[in-house]
Amino acid sequence: MLVLENLTKTYRMPAGEVRALDHVNLEIGQGEFVAVCGPSGSGKTTLLMMVAAMLRPSSGTVWFEDRAIYDMAGPVRARFRAKNIGFVFQMFHLVPYLNVLENVLLAAAVVHRPDGKVQARALLQRLGLEHRIGHRPSALSAGEKQRTAIARALLNRPKLILADEPTGNLDPDNTRCVLRHLQDFQKEGGTVIVATHGPAAREFATRTIQLRDGRLA
Numbered sequence: 001m002l003v004l005e006n007l008t009k010t011y012r013m014p015a016g017e018v019r020a021l022d023h024v025n026l027e028i029g030q031g032e033f034v035a036v037c038g039p040s041g042s043g044k045t046t047l048l049m050m051v052a053a054m055l056r057p058s059s060g061t062v063w064f065e066d067r068a069i070y071d072m073a074g075p076v077r078a079r080f081r082a083k084n085i086g087f088v089f090q091m092f093h094l095v096p097y098l099n100v101l102e103n104v105l106l107a108a109a110v111v112h113r114p115d116g117k118v119q120a121r122a123l124l125q126r127l128g129l130e131h132r133i134g135h136r137p138s139a140l141s142a143g144e145k146q147r148t149a150i151a152r153a154l155l156n157r158p159k160l161i162l163a164d165e166p167t168g169n170l171d172p173d174n175t176r177c178v179l180r181h182l183q184d185f186q187k188e189g190g191t192v193i194v195a196t197h198g199p200a201a202r203e204f205a206t207r208t209i210q211l212r213d214g215r216l217a
C-alpha cells in the first residue's frame with residue numbers, strides 16, 4: 001500500500017543543515033499496524049508528516065497505492081489526503097470554540113459528505129462520547145479529547161491512520177483505550193502507523209520499526 005523509496009529530508013537552518021531522515025526505504029502493506037519507535041530527534045514526526053502528504057521530501061518518493069503523492073498538484077494532493085489519510089496528534093489539535101460534534105465534522109468540510117452528521121454521531125457513540133457531543137474541548141478529559149480526535153480522523157473512512165505520539169499525554173488506561181480504537185480500525189482492514197517513544201504501542205503493533213538519527217535501524 002505504501003512504499004517509501006530513498007526518503008531523505010534535510011532542514012536548512014542558519015547554523016547549517018539538519019538531516020532528519022536519511023535514505024529510508026520501507027514498504028507497508030494494507031492492514032498492518034506499524035509502531036515507529038526511536039529516541040527524541042530520530043525523525044519519527046518527519047517520517048509521518050511526509051507519509052501524510054504534508055511535508056515534501058528533499059529527495060526520494062512516497063508511493064501510496066502506486067501514486068507518487070508529491071507529483072500531485074497541491075489542491076489534488078490536499079483532496080487525496082483528506083479522503084485517504086487520517087491524522088491524530090499528541091496535542092489533539094481540536095478547535096477550542098467548536099464542540100465535540102463540530103470538531104469531528106471539520107473533516108467533512110473538505111470531502112463533501114451529506115451523511116457527515118449521522119456518521120459523526122455514530123462514531124462518537126462507538127468511541128463512548130455520545131454524552132459529550134455538545135462539550136467544548138476545554139470541558140473534556142485528555143482521553144476524551146483524544147477520542148474526539150480519533151473520531152475526526154475516522155470520519156472520512158480513510159485507508160490510513162497516522163498517529164504521532166497519540167498517547168503521550170494519557171494515563172495507562174486511556175493509552176490502552178486509544179490504541180484499542182486504532183486496532184479496531186486496523187482489524188476492519190485499515191492501516192495504522194503510530195510514532196511513539198513508549199512501549200505500549202508495541203503490544204498492539206503487527207510490526208515495530210526503529211529509527212536512529214534518521215535511519216532505519
Ligand SMILES: Nc1ncnc2c1ncn2[C@@H]1O[C@H](COP(=O)(O)OP(=O)(O)OP(=O)(O)O)[C@@H](O)[C@H]1O
Nearest residue numbers: 011013018019020039040041042043044045046047
Ligand atoms: N522544522 C524544522 N526545522 C529544522 N529542523 C527540524 C525541523 N523539524 C525537525 N527538525 C529536526 O529534525 C530532526 C528530527 O526531528 P523529528 O521531529 O522528526 O524527531 P522525532 O523523532 O519526532 O522527535 P520527538 O520524539 O522529540 O518528537 C531533529 O534533529 C529536529 O531537531
Ligand SMILES: [Mg+2]
Nearest residue numbers: 044045046164
Ligand atoms: Mg516527534
